[in-house]
Amino acid sequence: MARVLLQNIWKRYPGDVVAVKNFNLDIQDKEFVVFVGPSGCGKTTTLRMVAGLEDITEGDLYIGDRRVNDVAPKDRDIAMVFQNYALYPHMTVYQNMAFGLKLRKFPKAEIDRRVREAARILDIEHLLDRKPKALSGGQRQRVALGRAIVREPQVFLMDEPLSNLDAKLRVQMRAEIRKLHQRIQTTTIYVTHDQTEAMTMGDRIVVMRDGVIQQVATPQEVYNHPVNMFVAGFIGSPAMNFLRGELVEEGGSIYFRAPEISIRLPEGRYPALRQAGVIRKPVVLGIRPEDLHEDEVFQATYPEGTITGRVEVVEHMGSELYLHFTKGGQPIVARVSARFDPRPGSEVKLTMDMNKLHIFDAETEQAVGVAGTSPAAAGVR
Amino acid sequence: MNAWWHDPLLAWADIAEAAVAVERYAAPPARRRVGDWWRRGRAWCVHLDEVHFAVVEPPDLDRRLRAALSWTLRALAEAEGRGWRERVRAWLAELVNLPDEALLRRIAEGHAPTEPMPGDGPGPGRFVVLHIGPAGAAEPASRAELAAAVREVALAQRSHAWLGWVPGGTGGQGRHARRGGQPADGAQAALLFWPLDDVEDARVMDGLTAFIETLAAEAFAACAAFVGAPVLQPQDAYLGLATAVAAWRSRLWTEGARKVVVWGENPVAHLLQAIPAPVVRLFLDMVRAQAPGGDVRLAPELAEALRGLIAANLNVSEAARLLYLHRNTLMNRIERIRAQTGYDIRDFDAALALWLATLLAGEETEAGGLGSGSGASATCLRRMR
Structure with missing residues (x-):
C-alpha cells in the first residue's frame, strides 16, 4: 500500500502539445481516486505517467516515499487494468493469471499461492481450469482483474476497465470493484469518462479538462459545490x-x-x-x-x-x-x-x-458568492 | 492460385478414400497448429491455415491416416511459411534503410518486386510495426529485458503474428532518415503480420488496441502499432509492408498519445516527409525573408499559441479557451509572433506558412533535434485533413 504524490506534473509531447498542465494531487494510502473528464482531457495520460508508460516532462512523482520519475514501469510496484482485457486464448484462467508472474520468474509455489488467493477474492476458483472462450463477459473481466491482483501491487491503475461491458454488467462490476477495494485496501487510481462511475466509485474524484485539474473533492462536494461551470x-x-x-x-x-x-x-x-x-x-x-x-x-x-x-x-x-x-x-x-x-x-x-x-x-465561468471556490478549497493540494 | 495445402489435401483424400470440404473460419482460430484435428459433431476437421479448415468424412477415419496428413501439412507449411517470412524480412531490411522520399515514391508508384512471393504468401491481413517506447530509465539492460518481455507476451497472444525485430532496432527515424541519420531514441520495433478473416478496420483497431494494452499490463511496455495497407493477396504484401514502415516513420509528425496509427491517416505528414531537402530549404528561406531577424523558430509558448489558433480555426477567443489562457495573453503572444517573424497568424496564409515552417525547421537541424519552433502538432495535422 502506498501514498501517491504528483507534484507540478507536466506532459508535453513533441511539437509542444501540452497534454497535462501543472497537475498536483496527493492520493492517500488505501484511497480510491477517480480521474474523470471528457475525452482528451489528460486523465489517461496522467495515469500512464504514474505507470511509467509515458515520460514525465516536468514535475515529481512519488509512490510511497520513493521518487519514481526515472524508475522503470516494472519496478514501480503497480498493476494495471485496461478496458481491453486480451486474455491468452489458449491458456486456462489459472495460466492467464499466472503468466505475468511467470514472466517475472516468480517461484512456482509463490505463483500458485497468489493465483489461488486472487481467485478466492474474486470468487472464480471454480473457473481456474476453463479457457477464456468458455467465460462470460463478467467472468473475463474478473480474470483481467485477477491478473492485476496476483502482482500484489502497492497501487492499482485502472483505465476505463468497464467500458467494454454492457450497461447491466457495468453496474454490477462497478460494485464488485468497489467491494474488492474494500477487501484488499490497495491505493487505486481509476480513470473514466463516465460521471456516474466516478460519482459511485471514488472516495474522491478529480475532474479534468484540457489537461488541467478543475476540482478535486468527494463526489458529494463536487456535486453540491462545483467550482466552475465546466464541473457543474x-x-x-x-x-x-x-x-x-x-x-x-x-x-x-x-x-x-x-x-x-x-x-x-x-x-x-x-x-x-x-x-x-x-x-x-x-x-x-x-x-x-x-x-x-x-x-x-x-x-x-x-x-x-x-x-x-x-x-x-x-x-x-x-x-x-x-x-x-x-x-x-x-x-x-x-x-x-x-x-x-x-x-x-x-x-x-x-x-x-x-x-x-x-x-x-459569466466571463471566467468560476463559481462566485459561495465559500470553497478557491483552488485550495477545491481540494487541489 | 491454389493454396499450398490444396493439392496435398486432395492427394491424401484420394489415398484415404475420404470426402473433403474446405470451409472458412467465422473468426480466426485461437491457437491451432496446421494439421491439428478436432471433432465437429461426428465429422473430423483439420486446421489448414488462419482462414481455412477442412471437414473430412468418414467419421471413423483411421488415426494413422490422420497423422499422415498432419505430418505432410506441417512439413509443407514450414517450408512455405519460411519462404514468405524470409522474403518479407529481406524486404524490411531494405525498406527501413530507404530515405523517406524513396520509400514514399515506391508506395506512390505501386512498386512491386519482380520475383513472385514464395508459396501462398501471407493470407489476408495487415503488416504492423510494433514500436516499443523507451523503458523508464532506458538503460540498455532494461531495454533488452523489456524487449524480451514484449516478445513473450506477443507470442503468447498471437504466436503466428510475430515476424521478428525490425533490423537496426532503433532505425527508421522518419524525418531524420532523409539525412541518413538515425538517432537512437532507446526504442525498439518488431514486425507483425496481423491476420484477419476480413479487412474490417474496426476489428483490426480493436484487436491491436487490446494487444497493446496487454503488453502494457503484462510486460510494462509502452507500445504503439503502425498499421500498413490491407494485404488481400500475396502480391499486395510488398506495399502492405512499405506502408506499415512509412506509417511508423511518420510517428514523429503525429501526436504522441495515439497507440494505433493506420497508413493513410496522416496524409499531410507523408506529404511533408516527401518534400526533397533542397525544396524544404528554399521554402524556409522564403519564409525567413519576411522575418525582421531572419528567425522564425518560436519559443514553446508562442508555438503553443500558433497551434491553438490553428486548432480553433483562427478564432482568438476559442483558441484562448482551448489553451486555458486569457484572451489578452493570447493576443499578446500573437503580437510577439508578429514582431519576431513578421507574420500575423490571424491571417490564414500567414498562419499556414509559419505552421509549415515550424514543422519543417527541424529538417535543417543537423544535430537531428527539432528546432524549438517545431511546435505545430498532430492536432493541427488532423484538423487540416
Missing part, C-alpha cells in the same frame, strides 16, 4: 441548467435578472456576492434539474424562486419525468416526479430550491 455541467444528469443574466441590487435585495426571469436571491449570499464584485455584471445562474420542484410546499417556501413556462417536451423515465421548456429564450430542463404529468403545451409552475442555486461569473 459535466457532473449530473441531466446536466445543470444555465441561465444567463445579471445581478442587480434594488432596495437592499439582490436579484438575478434575465429576460422573463427575476429571482430574489437568498439574503445569506449577499455578502459573498458583493465581495466577489459581480453586482451589475453578467452572471450565469445554475440550477440542477432535480432542484426545480413542482409541489406547492416549495412554492410556499420560495415564492421568489418560482418560474412558469410552457412545456415543450415531456420525457418519461419511469419514476420521473424530464420536462423541457424555454424561458426568455433559454432552455430549461426539470426533473420531476412521474405523478406530476403535464401535457406538452401546458403551463407549469416550478420552484427553484433557493439553497441550491449556483452563481457563476
Whole structure:
C-alpha cells in the first residue's frame, strides 16, 4: 500500500502539445481516486505517467516515499487494468493469471499461492481450469482483474476497465470493484469518462479538462459545490441548467435578472456576492434539474424562486419525468416526479430550491458568492 | 492460385478414400497448429491455415491416416511459411534503410518486386510495426529485458503474428532518415503480420488496441502499432509492408498519445516527409525573408499559441479557451509572433506558412533535434485533413 504524490506534473509531447498542465494531487494510502473528464482531457495520460508508460516532462512523482520519475514501469510496484482485457486464448484462467508472474520468474509455489488467493477474492476458483472462450463477459473481466491482483501491487491503475461491458454488467462490476477495494485496501487510481462511475466509485474524484485539474473533492462536494461551470455541467444528469443574466441590487435585495426571469436571491449570499464584485455584471445562474420542484410546499417556501413556462417536451423515465421548456429564450430542463404529468403545451409552475442555486461569473465561468471556490478549497493540494 | 495445402489435401483424400470440404473460419482460430484435428459433431476437421479448415468424412477415419496428413501439412507449411517470412524480412531490411522520399515514391508508384512471393504468401491481413517506447530509465539492460518481455507476451497472444525485430532496432527515424541519420531514441520495433478473416478496420483497431494494452499490463511496455495497407493477396504484401514502415516513420509528425496509427491517416505528414531537402530549404528561406531577424523558430509558448489558433480555426477567443489562457495573453503572444517573424497568424496564409515552417525547421537541424519552433502538432495535422 502506498501514498501517491504528483507534484507540478507536466506532459508535453513533441511539437509542444501540452497534454497535462501543472497537475498536483496527493492520493492517500488505501484511497480510491477517480480521474474523470471528457475525452482528451489528460486523465489517461496522467495515469500512464504514474505507470511509467509515458515520460514525465516536468514535475515529481512519488509512490510511497520513493521518487519514481526515472524508475522503470516494472519496478514501480503497480498493476494495471485496461478496458481491453486480451486474455491468452489458449491458456486456462489459472495460466492467464499466472503468466505475468511467470514472466517475472516468480517461484512456482509463490505463483500458485497468489493465483489461488486472487481467485478466492474474486470468487472464480471454480473457473481456474476453463479457457477464456468458455467465460462470460463478467467472468473475463474478473480474470483481467485477477491478473492485476496476483502482482500484489502497492497501487492499482485502472483505465476505463468497464467500458467494454454492457450497461447491466457495468453496474454490477462497478460494485464488485468497489467491494474488492474494500477487501484488499490497495491505493487505486481509476480513470473514466463516465460521471456516474466516478460519482459511485471514488472516495474522491478529480475532474479534468484540457489537461488541467478543475476540482478535486468527494463526489458529494463536487456535486453540491462545483467550482466552475465546466464541473457543474459535466457532473449530473441531466446536466445543470444555465441561465444567463445579471445581478442587480434594488432596495437592499439582490436579484438575478434575465429576460422573463427575476429571482430574489437568498439574503445569506449577499455578502459573498458583493465581495466577489459581480453586482451589475453578467452572471450565469445554475440550477440542477432535480432542484426545480413542482409541489406547492416549495412554492410556499420560495415564492421568489418560482418560474412558469410552457412545456415543450415531456420525457418519461419511469419514476420521473424530464420536462423541457424555454424561458426568455433559454432552455430549461426539470426533473420531476412521474405523478406530476403535464401535457406538452401546458403551463407549469416550478420552484427553484433557493439553497441550491449556483452563481457563476459569466466571463471566467468560476463559481462566485459561495465559500470553497478557491483552488485550495477545491481540494487541489 | 491454389493454396499450398490444396493439392496435398486432395492427394491424401484420394489415398484415404475420404470426402473433403474446405470451409472458412467465422473468426480466426485461437491457437491451432496446421494439421491439428478436432471433432465437429461426428465429422473430423483439420486446421489448414488462419482462414481455412477442412471437414473430412468418414467419421471413423483411421488415426494413422490422420497423422499422415498432419505430418505432410506441417512439413509443407514450414517450408512455405519460411519462404514468405524470409522474403518479407529481406524486404524490411531494405525498406527501413530507404530515405523517406524513396520509400514514399515506391508506395506512390505501386512498386512491386519482380520475383513472385514464395508459396501462398501471407493470407489476408495487415503488416504492423510494433514500436516499443523507451523503458523508464532506458538503460540498455532494461531495454533488452523489456524487449524480451514484449516478445513473450506477443507470442503468447498471437504466436503466428510475430515476424521478428525490425533490423537496426532503433532505425527508421522518419524525418531524420532523409539525412541518413538515425538517432537512437532507446526504442525498439518488431514486425507483425496481423491476420484477419476480413479487412474490417474496426476489428483490426480493436484487436491491436487490446494487444497493446496487454503488453502494457503484462510486460510494462509502452507500445504503439503502425498499421500498413490491407494485404488481400500475396502480391499486395510488398506495399502492405512499405506502408506499415512509412506509417511508423511518420510517428514523429503525429501526436504522441495515439497507440494505433493506420497508413493513410496522416496524409499531410507523408506529404511533408516527401518534400526533397533542397525544396524544404528554399521554402524556409522564403519564409525567413519576411522575418525582421531572419528567425522564425518560436519559443514553446508562442508555438503553443500558433497551434491553438490553428486548432480553433483562427478564432482568438476559442483558441484562448482551448489553451486555458486569457484572451489578452493570447493576443499578446500573437503580437510577439508578429514582431519576431513578421507574420500575423490571424491571417490564414500567414498562419499556414509559419505552421509549415515550424514543422519543417527541424529538417535543417543537423544535430537531428527539432528546432524549438517545431511546435505545430498532430492536432493541427488532423484538423487540416
